[in-house]
Amino acid sequence: MGQITLSSVTKVFGDVTVIPPLDLTINDGEFVVFVGPSGCGKSTLLRLIAGLEDTSSGKILIDGQDATDAAPAKRGLAMVFQSYALYPHMSVRKNIAFPLKMAGASVEEQNRKVENAARILNLSSYLERRPGQLSGGQRQRVAIGRAIVREPAAFLFDEPLSNLDAALRVTMRQEISELHQNLKTTMIYVTHDQVEAMTMADKIVVLNAGRIEQVGSPLELYRNPQNLFVAGFIGSPKMNFITGAEAAKHDCATLGVRPEHLDVVEGGPWQGVVGIAEHLGSDTFLRVHVEGIGDLTVRVSGEMGLHHGDRVSLAPQAGKLYRFDANGKAIA
Amino acid sequence: MATEHSRTAARLMVSPAVILLFLWMIVPLAMTVYFSFLRYNLLNPGMESWAGFSNYTYFLKQAAFWDALWNTLTLVVGVLIITVVGGIALALLLDQPFFGQGIVRVMVIAPFFVMPTVSALVWKNMFMNPVNGMFAHIAKFFGLQPFDFLSHAPLASIIVIVAWSWLPFATLILLTALQSLDREQMEAAEMDGANWINRFIYLTLPHLTRSITVVILIQTIFLLSVFAEILVTTNGGPGTASTNLPYLVYAQSLLNFDVGGGSAGGIIAVILANIVAIFLMRMIGKNLEA
Numbered sequence: 001m002g003q004i005t006l007s008s009v010t011k012v013f014g015d016v017t018v019i020p021p022l023d024l025t026i027n028d029g030e031f032v033v034f035v036g037p038s039g040c041g042k043s044t045l046l047r048l049i050a051g052l053e054d055t056s057s058g059k060i061l062i063d064g065q066d067a068t069d070a071a072p073a074k075r076g077l078a079m080v081f082q083s084y085a086l087y088p089h090m091s092v093r094k095n096i097a098f099p100l101k102m103a104g105a106s107v108e109e110q111n112r113k114v115e116n117a118a119r120i121l122n123l124s125s126y127l128e129r130r131p132g133q134l135s136g137g138q139r140q141r142v143a144i145g146r147a148i149v150r151e152p153a154a155f156l157f158d159e160p161l162s163n164l165d166a167a168l169r170v171t172m173r174q175e176i177s178e179l180h181q182n183l184k185t186t187m188i189y190v191t192h193d194q195v196e197a198m199t200m201a202d203k204i205v206v207l208n209a210g211r212i213e214q215v216g217s218p219l220e221l222y223r224n225p226q227n228l229f230v231a232g233f234i235g236s237p238k239m240n241f242i243t244g245a246e247a248a249k250h251d252c253a254t255l256g257v258r259p260e261h262l263d264v265v266e267g268g269p270w271q272g273v274v275g276i277a278e279h280l281g282s283d284t285f286l287r288v289h290v291e292g293i294g295d296l297t298v299r300v301s302g303e304m305g306l307h308h309g310d311r312v313s314l315a316p317q318a319g320k321l322y323r324f325d326a327n328g329k330a331i332a
Numbered sequence: 333m334a335t336e337h338s339r340t341a342a343r344l345m346v347s348p349a350v351i352l353l354f355l356w357m358i359v360p361l362a363m364t365v366y367f368s369f370l371r372y373n374l375l376n377p378g379m380e381s382w383a384g385f386s387n388y389t390y391f392l393k394q395a396a397f398w399d400a401l402w403n404t405l406t407l408v409v410g411v412l413i414i415t416v417v418g419g420i421a422l423a424l425l426l427d428q429p430f431f432g433q434g435i436v437r438v439m440v441i442a443p444f445f446v447m448p449t450v451s452a453l454v455w456k457n458m459f460m461n462p463v464n465g466m467f468a469h470i471a472k473f474f475g476l477q478p479f480d481f482l483s484h485a486p487l488a489s490i491i492v493i494v495a496w497s498w499l500p501f502a503t504l505i506l507l508t509a510l511q512s513l514d515r516e517q518m519e520a521a522e523m524d525g526a527n528w529i530n531r532f533i534y535l536t537l538p539h540l541t542r543s544i545t546v547v548i549l550i551q552t553i554f555l556l557s558v559f560a561e562i563l564v565t566t567n568g569g570p571g572t573a574s575t576n577l578p579y580l581v582y583a584q585s586l587l588n589f590d591v592g593g594g595s596a597g598g599i600i601a602v603i604l605a606n607i608v609a610i611f612l613m614r615m616i617g618k619n620l621e622a
Contacts, residue, residue, distance in 0.1 A: 052522070052523070073522065073524065073526075077523070078523065079520065081519070083514065083516045085516035087520075087534065089539075099524035102530060103525055
């Protein structure tokens with residue numbers, strides 16, 4: 001079981017309110033991703049759940065039990081840190097066995113669980129090595145192994161992939177998703193990378209300045225962002241925002257259109273000059289200077305023979321325009 | 333310093349310093365070795381004659397030598413234990429955030445700047461003196477008989493004095509090591525259910541081993557040659573109760589005017605120090621490898 005409920009949780013450091021009253025329910029077995037720009041309080045929130053920070057007020061319930069003042073070890077949660085936080089002088093085996101040893105498990109039980117975890121994570125041949133002799137991805141797996149053996153109610157991941165290179169990040173991302181499918185344990189994952197959030201999450205919690213902007217499944221957030229912040233944060237490349245006269249034509253303060261919802265067509269409503277064309281092979285990203293509107297990013301499928309200085313005309317796809325009022329709220 | 337040419341130039345450039353350092357070491361050592369084979373007494377100057385190994389056999393056969401050897405080791409080990417254990421405890425305390433941290437840290441290092449003669453005199457006259465010393469006053473306040481530390485426990489008293497001056501050194505080195513301990517590791521251990529004792533045993537101590545090794549190696553070198561503290565407090569007495577090897581060499585050559593015997597003692601001390609050094613490096617030197 002791993003249901004976590006936060007009710008009116010706040011965190012104040014001195015005069016600074018990092019997290020204003022916040023309510024959130026995380027259901028058993030869910031993969032929840034906290035995403036937001038750096039400094040938005042997502043790591044603090046995770047540390048509050050872990051018990052590494054004290055809440056200033058409010059309650060944290062784990063499986064219905066009040067865990068607000070419980071010691072970190074008593075909450076039945078396991079955490080994977082950004083720096084992995086492996087114990088450098090212990091072998092991989094001892095690192096993974098450490099929580100079991102602290103819990104007073106017998107040596108046979110320790111060995112059995114460590115070897116089981118090592119098998120799941122493909123670490124069996126590295127058990128006698130020190131963390132310093134492992135690559136970044138292997139260290140990451142050891143950190144996950146140390147979390148697995150505790151059989152926690154929920155896993156907490158604090159930006160676990162940010163120290164890895166791009167290729168490895170994709171692999172580890174898939175491995176963590178797969179692990180979640182196999183273990184079916186609640187996982188809370190903090191990241192600033194919306195791609196990680198979109199690809200891994202069952203439920204994304206978008207945070208901004210300690211407040212929850214929107215909670216929902218990845219596609220819900222993509223399709224129906226409730227406000228400008230979520231609209232700009234979810235999706236890559238970023239949504240284009242158009243203000244001024246053009247927005248007023250659509251009865252809104254800001255008009256949003258995603259780069260993939262703009263087509264390069266003959267005689268479209270928006271005329272412009274290509275500033276940059278990024279050719280990725282599968283896609284082409286165009287940065288188009290449109291008169292009276294500003295720069296728009298356009299995503300075109302496949303190869304497109306457009307280059308700097310070419311004139312194009314753009315048309316938004318029907319029904320794919322997002323309208324926001326002066327407060328940044330979406331207009332339905 | 334990659335090419336053959338630059339390496340040669342580099343060797344040429346450092347050679348004057350290296351040669352100077354080498355002479356600095358080898359000339360006194362060679363002269364000591366030379367004197368140790370002479371019958372050389374300051375009371376009969378100009379009468380030096382070849383003595384063979386008799387200076388060595390004489391030095392080794394005297395009862396004071398074994399006392400001095402034992403005292404030297406007790407002094408080194410005693411001070412090391414006090415400074416390492418006390419240093420870890422103080423470093424852990426100073427690592428906690430508290431008001432006036434900066435000033436307290438400066439004050440903790442202060443004893444290290446007091447020269448050995450001065451600190452020994454202060455301890456001797458202001459603390460350990462059985463009539464005027466602070467400890468005597470405290471004992472009298474509780475109606476106890478004042479204890480004459482330097483007469484009845486001379487070596488232990490000297491160990492305390494020397495440990496007092498070396499404690500800041502150990503504290504400072506261990507404190508800097510503590511500050512480099514990764515906070516996330518501590519938090520991970522906390523989540524793993526380790527209480528503070530386990531965190532200390534499994535994380536802090538292993539993290540400190542390298543610094544503890546440095547403290548032990550550096551202090552051993554200096555503690556083998558403790559001299560001033562003994563000279564100004566007990567003069568090696570009563571009897572030979574607080575005589576260590578350097579003091580014995582001093583007594584031999586300058587109190588008995590026997591330069592030959594003193595030199596032989598000096599060479600023996602050098603050999604013993606090297607044995608200790610090799611022993612230490614074997615035992616804990618591997619901690620220094622990354």
